[in-house]
Each structure stands twice: as C-alpha cells, then as structure tokens.
Amino acid sequence: MLACSYCYAPKTPGSLDADRLAGWLRELDENGCFWCGLRRWGPTLHRRFMEICRETAATTNLAVTFTTHAHRITPMHRDRLKGSVHFVRVSMDGVGAPTRRCGEDRLRPFDRGWKLFVEMAPFGINL
Secondary structure, rough: OOOOOOOOOOOOOOOOOHHHHHHHHHHHHHOOOOEEEEOOOOOHHOOHHHHHHHHHHHHOOOOEEEEOOOOOHHHHHHHHHHHHHEEEEEEEEEEOOOOOOOOOOOEEOOOOHHHHHHHOOEEEOOO
16 A cells, blocks of 8 residues: 555545445445446555456446556556456546655656556556
8 A cells, every 4th residue: 555645535444345335336236326336545545446446347237447556566466457447547647746655756657558557458648
C-alpha cells in the first residue's frame, strides 16, 4: 500500500469477502445496474481480484471497471483481465507529488509499462 501524504484514504489495509462481493454484484445486475467500479486502496492487491473481474464479466451484464495507481500492474494482469475489464481508470499524480514509498518526484505511472493498459482495455486518467 502506498502512503501518499496528500491522499484522503485511510492508511490501513482492508478486506472484502469475494463471495459476498459476488452476491452483491449479481444483485446489482438483477436490479438493472449498468456497471461496477472497483477502486480504493489498490483493488489489484486483493488476492482474488482477477477472479472477481472475470467472474463478474462472465456471469452478469455489468461493465467491469477499476481504478488503480498502476504501480503493480504486470503483463500477467493484462493477459488475465483482457476481455473481462471494460474500462480502467489510472490515478496519476503530477510531478512534484512524492510518495513516501517511492521517495522521488515523478510523473506516475506512465514512467512504467503504460502500454499494458492500452492492450487490456480502454482507459482514462484521474488527476
């Protein structure tokens, strides 16, 4: 978990039961919801994140989206999520916004493999 000083999110890890979440997503779909957006505290860190995305896309009519700071996105994420995720939002900090974990001023995450998003799903930027 990153520890950006300007972030409003609590700095404590949380957990959400994947089976409970799957039930909520089915219920939302049955009641006419159009999409689900997985976000906060790096959803890709959840041990069943990719499974949740794939199962939701396969068993509901919901568009699956997620928001990430992209520090831990790998080619494995791209390969396993392609076709199951309909849109990705990438949170970016500007130059001059250091994080305690990274310890340097930089524009993130496009200094890393941003092409992974292009190959996974349409994406947008949160600033």
